[in-house]
Amino acid sequence: ILNVEQSPQSLHVQEGDSTNFTCSFPSSNFYALHWYRWETAKSPEALFVMTLNGDEKKKGRISATLNTKEGYSYLYIKGSQPEDSATYLCASPRNEDSGYSTLTFGKGTMLLVSP
Amino acid sequence: DGGITQSPKYLFRKEGQNVTLSCEQNLNHDAMYWYRQDPGQGLRLIYYSQIVNDFQKGDIAEGYSVSREKKESFPLTVTSAQKNPTAFYLCASSIEGAFANQPQHFGDGTRLSIL
Numbered sequence: 663i664l665n666v667e668q669s670p671q672s673l674h675v676q677e678g679d680s681t682n683f684t685c686s687f688p689s690s691n692f693y694a695l696h697w698y699r700w701e702t703a704k705s706p707e708a709l710f711v712m713t714l715n716g717d718e719k720k721k722g723r724i725s726a727t728l729n730t731k732e733g734y735s736y737l738y739i740k741g742s743q744p745e746d747s748a749t750y751l752c753a754s755p756r757n758e759d760s761g762y763s764t765l766t767f768g769k770g771t772m773l774l775v776s777p
Numbered sequence: 778d779g780g781i782t783q784s785p786k787y788l789f790r791k792e793g794q795n796v797t798l799s800c801e802q803n804l805n806h807d808a809m810y811w812y813r814q815d816p817g818q819g820l821r822l823i824y825y826s827q828i829v830n831d832f833q834k835g836d837i838a839e840g841y842s843v844s845r846e847k848k849e850s851f852p853l854t855v856t857s858a859q860k861n862p863t864a865f866y867l868c869a870s871s872i873e874g875a876f877a878n879q880p881q882h883f884g885d886g887t888r889l890s891i892l
Contacts, residue, residue, distance in 0.1 A: 704885070705781070705883040755876070760833045764810070766822075
């Protein structure tokens with residue numbers, strides 16, 4: 663089974679702080695890395711699917727970088743707001759015997775932003 | 778609005794009873810997935826299906842069964858053989874699943890508890 667590790671497990675910041683967290687994944691046979699945001703009482707929502715080494719993607723105040731050679735991705739949130747409070751999940755594809763690919767998810771980083 | 782609908786939101790199971798969780802999507806996606814979430818764990822894959830009338834076991838399929846008779850529907854049955862069914866269940870879909878480089882879209886989940 664693929665190992666996808668996220669750190670830290672949880673984070674508590676003040677409104678306006680910038681923050682970042684890490685996703686580590688096996689670098690061999692890489693072809694994609696997913697980031698999702700999961701707010702309480704809502705469904706997980708896709709943020710980014712990253713495929714290229716050195717890629718940087720941005721969505722509002724949230725951005726992500728990717729290093730496929732060393733097997734990590736950073737998610738940055740600039741000027742955190744209370745509405746950014748959520749669990750952030752990353753996931754890495756793995757090839758199944760069926761010939762299809764499925765996602766292996768990390769345990770997530772739970773972010774709490776206090777006003 | 779296109780999306781994934783899971784029902785019911787809460788479900789209670791008696792000992793020895795089979796229960797079925799519904800998942801319907803109107804996104805015209807080929808691939809559908811069932812995940813289970815337990816406290817402190819990442820999302821774990823139960824079953825997945827890439828096309829109608831075909832599905833594969835995920836990492837924790839024991840005690841579960843699925844069907845995929847229609848593209849839009851992927852119900853999950855939690856059988857009496859599943860000894861620890863109390864968990865939060867998420868259904869997801871993606872345009873295709875061959876390479877897992879398309880984002881997954883999630884339902885709101887079903888929380889299953891034992892009476």
